[in-house]
Amino acid sequence: MMKVLFNLRLFVFIAGIAGLFGGTLWLRMQYQQVNSLKQQNASLKSQLEQLNTHLRHLKNHAATLSAAVAEQQITQKKLEEKNNAVRKALQNKLAENDCADKSVPDDVIRLQRDALKHLVVSRFSAAGKFTDAVSGTCLRCA
DSSP: OHHHHHHHHHHHHHHHHHHHHHHHHHHHHHHHHHHHHHHHHHHHHHHHHHHHHHHHHHHHHHHHHHHHHHHHHHHHHHHHHHHHHHHHHHHHHHHHOTTTTSOOOHHHHHHHHHHHHTTOOOEEOTTSOEEOTTTOOBTTTO
């Protein structure tokens, strides 16, 4: 009976030592896993910071571009309104001018080109007809 009791104690002792050894190995593996996860976490935090910084930069850039586009749209609208006003004014002036519907003779075109080459400044007369600055004659009606 003593021998059975001794064998039982020996078995319990060996099982205890094996349990301690196995538990120590398991704890060591868990510790290595925790360290590995900590390193991954630090790396991911660094990446997250970089991406957040990049995102803030992109948001600022998008806001700047949006403001520029809005400003350009306002400018474009003003220019289109001005263009339409000028176009209407020109149409009204052309409708009032009796020589606006007539074709310009080739000689007149040649004279105008020559005048531009020699820097002769043309101007509008008080009647609204295109006149030669030197002679005062209507170039479109000639």
